[in-house]
Amino acid sequence: MDASLSGPRGLYAPLPTATSIRVIELHPLQDDSTPINCTLHLTNLERETLDFQALSYTWGDPLYRYWFDREKHTTWVRDVPIDKLCINQDDVQERNTQVGLMAQIYSKASLVISWLGPADKDSDQAIPLMQRLNKLQCFDDMQGHQQCSNYSDFMERTLSEDDTTEIDSIPKEQYEKLTRFLARQYFFRCWVLQEIMLARRICMLCGTEIVDFSDLQRIALLVAWIKKHHLHYPIGQALDLPIKPNRNFDHEKAILELFQDRWRLLYKTEVQEQKLPFTFEQLLTLARMSGCANPKDKIFALLGIVPRGAFGISVDYNKTTEQVYSEAIRRLIQETKNLNCLSWVTDRSLRKFPNSPTWVGEFDDKAEQSELAFASVGYNATSGSMLDVMDIGSESHSALRVQGVEIGRIVELAEPWDWHGGRLKFDPQWVTLTLNLPKVSRPTGKPRGETLVTTLVANHVDHLPLERQPNMDHFKYVVRRLTCAAVVRYLHYLFYYSDRAKSEVAYKDKALPFFRDLDMLSEGDNTGFITSSAEVRQAEQQSCTCKANLSFVDISSASPPRPPPDSECPYVADFNRPNPHSHPYRTSISDRIARLGAAPSDADIKRDWRDHNFGRAANRHGQFRRLARTNNGYLGLVSTSCEIGDAMWLLQGANVPYVLRETGKLAGSEATGSVWEVVGDAYVHGIMQGEVWEDAKDQLVDIELV
Structure with missing residues (x-):
């Protein structure tokens, strides 16, 4: 690599302006044995004549030779900003600044090359299968930018008898390959969300094969429909393989969400131009579908989709992960005026950041435990009550002030549930x-x-x-x-x-x-x-x-x-x-x-x-849960880590009850409440639709969650 930009600290000299970036010029390869050679250059995002291409890739070394197969791809990749090489990773201030520019980089690139990874035995069959399925008649009238959130309605209206015959004729082993292809890490990397949404043009590569961007959307739509309506057939079973430890995550729905959010940005109306393209809740939903090497990037990677400072959170890698996540959850509560995000709190055995406040849930929706507050049946334990966001506290990232009423203490617990597939276990x-x-x-x-x-x-x-x-x-x-x-x-x-x-x-x-x-x-x-x-x-x-x-x-x-x-x-x-x-x-x-x-x-x-x-x-609901009986005759389904003596609470602004564990009293001469840890959400039979809230809400007390 050309060291002309080296400063006294080595390869990287300080960037001259706030909009300066480094790009890598990749030199053509003479043959397969030639090492990849490149030169590091400076450029400025404010230049009128910018000409560079951006790479979107998953973790690991992005410089795969497959990108540069000149026999297949006539366009030579030249000037490319690659964050691992173009950003001084040892300079936290530079990282903060450059991460804030990522949205501009990907929106101004002439082309974003999405590198799905090298080919394998799954992609070798999955890509031809995708090309075959995209010829189904039902997709003939589907516009490239069409949003299909109601995929069931679309497929029911357009699927022909010939389409059904074609779908059924394909061996289920090929559908299993497709399932594993859709579960590639690329689609669930947090930076990819921003990179795909902001790109003007996209070229997807898997090994040396080009994957059509719109074709991928159609396949995800078809898979979602088959899994919903035909799960009991061999094809549905093949598409529902437990690819990862989590058995409830639908990769195709996550891909559909990614496409729909991209179209939302690209095809905004004049009225929508005046508004933020996403709420903070929508951004966190995207973040929880994604993965990243640095857990802070769950938040930072998506801030570029909205105007700088829109949500009062800035990129700062000096903060701890616990601080970043606490700020994000507090901001979410302020926006939504509810506590439903407490259902992201999983069983203690599953928590990735045990030093975080207990009210800060997992930023990963692939957790094994169900999130009751977001169940489709629509629990409403506090009759739609809202929070007074001025009272949740902000002076400490570790404490959250709420109001609620205790509804019982756990006096008996069954053994924890374990996974039994589609069969019912019995205890x-x-x-x-x-x-x-x-x-x-x-x-x-x-x-x-x-x-x-x-x-x-x-x-x-x-x-x-x-x-x-x-x-x-x-x-x-x-x-x-x-x-x-x-x-x-x-x-x-x-x-x-x-x-x-x-x-x-x-x-x-x-x-x-x-x-x-x-x-x-x-x-x-x-x-x-x-x-x-x-x-x-x-x-x-x-x-x-x-x-x-x-x-x-x-x-x-x-x-x-x-x-x-x-x-x-x-x-x-x-x-x-x-x-x-x-x-x-x-x-x-x-x-x-x-x-x-x-x-x-x-x-x-x-x-x-x-x-x-x-x-x-x-x-599904029993994973990492157990049955519990309270002192006043309620039966509930609670987290495995619950203990005898834990209390069930109804909290103002929460759709479902929560199990809390008392740790002390509030400090201060005028404080009358107590301090509690969040153990997890709960189903408590007989109170999930507000049956006891009308009487209980007159007995609310102040408590602090830590």
């Missing part, structure tokens, strides 16, 4: 915990069995509350059938695989109390949600091929003999899989349970994808 402690509730739940007046079922899924199945599920009789039947399969699976675990199975303690000493409790709960519940020991026995007969008859125990019988497990039994096969957390939609043991007692109709129960939604919902 006998749920039954004993529910039996400790009043027979009629407060304030709903519903039987406690229904309270248990509703709480397990946070009253949210397939975007609807339980009371609005279609064909309620069949839905209740499905819940019992899934529960039976989960109970029989638990009995297999207890008999063959648990520590108790290897001990001298009789199996029946554990199983009998459980069956008594289950029947007690079932007999006291007339809603049809709770199964009985008789139905469990019937389910075992229909679905299990082992000889142990695990559900046929009584007080007068000896514990069943211990015949070896049958390897053909689906429950045994389930436990013996190399990865018990593999894709959840491949098989369903509950489908073997054809009928339980009196089914809703005489027709054969056909396999319906909706039949599995209850198990999926329970696993």
Whole structure:
């Protein structure tokens, strides 16, 4: 590299003006063995005759030889600002200034080259598949800048029979390759959001292949539609592969959001020109979809999309990550006048910055734990109350002042949930915990069995509350059938695989109390949600091929003999899989349970994808959560890290309740409140739609979250 710009400190001399930038001139390659040579130059963003190209790439070395394949691409990449090389990374003040110029750099570049990364076995099949799918008739009339937030409506209106035939004819293995391609890190790097949104022209490269920018949008739209409406088909399952540890993140929807935000900037109306293109809440939503090497860039990378100083936050790498995130959350609360962002607070075992104030949530929406305040069913525990933003405090980045009312203390906790894919797990402690509730739940007046079922899924199945599920009789039947399969699976675990199975303690000493409790709960519940020991026995007969008859125990019988497990039994096969957390939609043991007692109709129960939604919902909402009972008879779904004695609160401006842990009293002679840590959000049955808020809001007290 040419060292003509070197100063006394080495390669980098101080930049002469506030709008000066460095660019790299890349010299042509003679052959594949030639090292990449480049020269560092100065230029100024205020020049009228700027001519440079910008690179948009993911983490790692951007200087891949693929960019410069002259046989495929006739345009030679010459003057390029590459931040890792053109910015003095050791000079914090220069970094602050240059980051503030990134928006100008990408908006003034003649071309932004988006480097998706080198080709691999997935992209080799995914890119031709994208080109093939983009020839579907449904895309013929779709304009390049068309926003398709309602992708379901668009696809339903335009998808032809020929399109459906073409989609179905493609092997599912190719769709799996496409899924992995859409999950490339490039699309979720925080700087890429700004770079793509501001670019005048974009050329996307993967290895030596050009990926059409608009084609990518159409593919993301198609994938989102298939996953929503055809998840139970092999194609839908292939597109729903658990690419990353998080199982709930939809990569195609994140890509659609990126495209729609770009069009929002490029095609603003005259009225929109007078307004900020994004609210701070929208920017943080984008930030949480993205990743970056420096966590502060979650905030700083997106500030260039709006006018400088628009949100009162400036780029300053001297601040700690905790300070940057605290300022961002406080600014968000001031803008929205609500506390819904407290649902970003995840279980303590998942927190990436444990030294942050507990009210500062994760800036990553790929966390395993569901965020209840943003659920599509629309919880409204405080009846739409708003915050007085003048009272939240600002003198300390670590403290947040709020008002609320305590609604109960946790006195009993079940074991933490663990992932069971699409299957429903079962914990006998749920039954004993529910039996400790009043027979009629407060304030709903519903039987406690229904309270248990509703709480397990946070009253949210397939975007609807339980009371609005279609064909309620069949839905209740499905819940019992899934529960039976989960109970029989638990009995297999207890008999063959648990520590108790290897001990001298009789199996029946554990199983009998459980069956008594289950029947007690079932007999006291007339809603049809709770199964009985008789139905469990019937389910075992229909679905299990082992000889142990695990559900046929009584007080007068000896514990069943211990015949070896049958390897053909689906429950045994389930436990013996190399990865018990593999894709959840491949098989369903509950489908073997054809009928339980009196089914809703005489027709054969056909396999319906909706039949599995209850198990999926329970696993989605149960991740890193556990059931909890309060001292005053509420049942809730809370974070795993909750403890006995933690308090459930309704906070003014919050859609859902929160579990708080008291740490002390407010300082000062006139202070009367207390200091609390945020443990996490909660579903508390009977208060999620404002049932108790009208009375509780007259008892609000000041507290401080730290």
